[in-house]
Amino acid sequence: MASASSPSSSTGDGNDINTCKLQFYKEISSHANNSSNNPLFSAERYEQMIELIAYAVIDFGGKLKLTKKNDEFSDGIIKYFVQLDELFGIIKEAHITIDHRGIVNTLKEVKKRFVNVTEKQVTLFISGCEECKRKRSMPKSATKLVIKPVISNDFNARGQVDLVDMQLCPDGPYKLIVNYQDHFTKFCILRPLKTKTACEVAYQLLEIFTILGVPVILQSDSGREFVAKIIQELVDMWSGVKIVHGRARYPQSQGSVE
Ligand SMILES: [Zn+2]
Structure with a gap:
């Protein structure tokens, strides 16, 4: 041989x-x-055993837990090793505690109390989190939009003007309806319109204002520019009138007018 x-x-x-x-x-x-x-021991196992000497067992509420000696009380909080069957629940708890924030923050929260949880495990958990999936599927603007309802506390504090398009079923020369509503009382007045020019709308509003009085703020779901034009027309017709244009900030205002 x-x-x-x-x-x-x-x-x-x-x-x-x-x-x-x-x-x-x-x-x-x-x-x-x-x-x-x-x-x-294999060489690998031997290394592992040396590592293990740094570990300690503590009584954690009647249950023995494996902790790391050096880390045990480093910040006053006992950190211990997670068992496989605890892993899901522990990551879930930390993730919910910090209100479904990302991987880095969730891992940071977990690491406050546990030693052996990895970024990979946290990533895996978050990729399956239903709440996070729902948030991701929502358009960004929808999650960031803060709906701040417009609150009026007095009659004529705020008036809303909108046009209802009736071109599909006109009544003679009248193709639109102007709808004016007091925001606080919800009292509304409708007037027919031949065109949607600011001049004609302003003329109708002027008539309405001579009955109800002038609102402090005039707003419209048709936008700022539309209201600005109407106000300009009103000022031209009635010098000395004071109206500020505001914006309808929530969709419900539309519902109330229509
Ligand atoms: Zn989540």
Whole structure:
């Protein structure tokens, strides 16, 4: 079996020893197991055991928990090792505590109390979080839009003017309806319109204002520009009138007018 060209054969029985060694370990490893009380360590296992010496067991409310000695009280909070079946619940709790924020923040929260949770595990959890999925599918503008309802506390504090398009069923020359509503009382007046010019709308409003009085703020779902034009027309017709244009900030105002 020994070959003259092999360098290890120079010591004579070197090859026999190597074969012996291989055979020896082969035998051992066929019986070896990785249980914690296995007295034989592979180099890797040996390293692991050294690492383990840094660990401690503490009584955590009647339940023994594995903790890391050095980290145990580093910030006054006992950190311990998570078991596999606890992992989901622990990440979930931390994730909800910080109101479904991202991976980094969730991991940070988990790390306050636990040692062995990884970013990969947190990422996996968040990718499956129903609440986060729902948030992601919502358009950004919808999540950021703060609906601040317009509150009027007096009659004529705020008036809303809108046009209802009746071009599909006109009544003679009248193709539109101007709808004026007092925001506080919801009292409304309708007037027919031939055109949607600011001049004509303003003329109708002027008539309405001579009955109801002038609102402090005039707003419209048709937009700022539309209201600005109407106000300009009103000022031209009735010098000294004071109206500020405002914006209808919530869709319900439309519903109330229509
Ligand atoms: Zn979430």
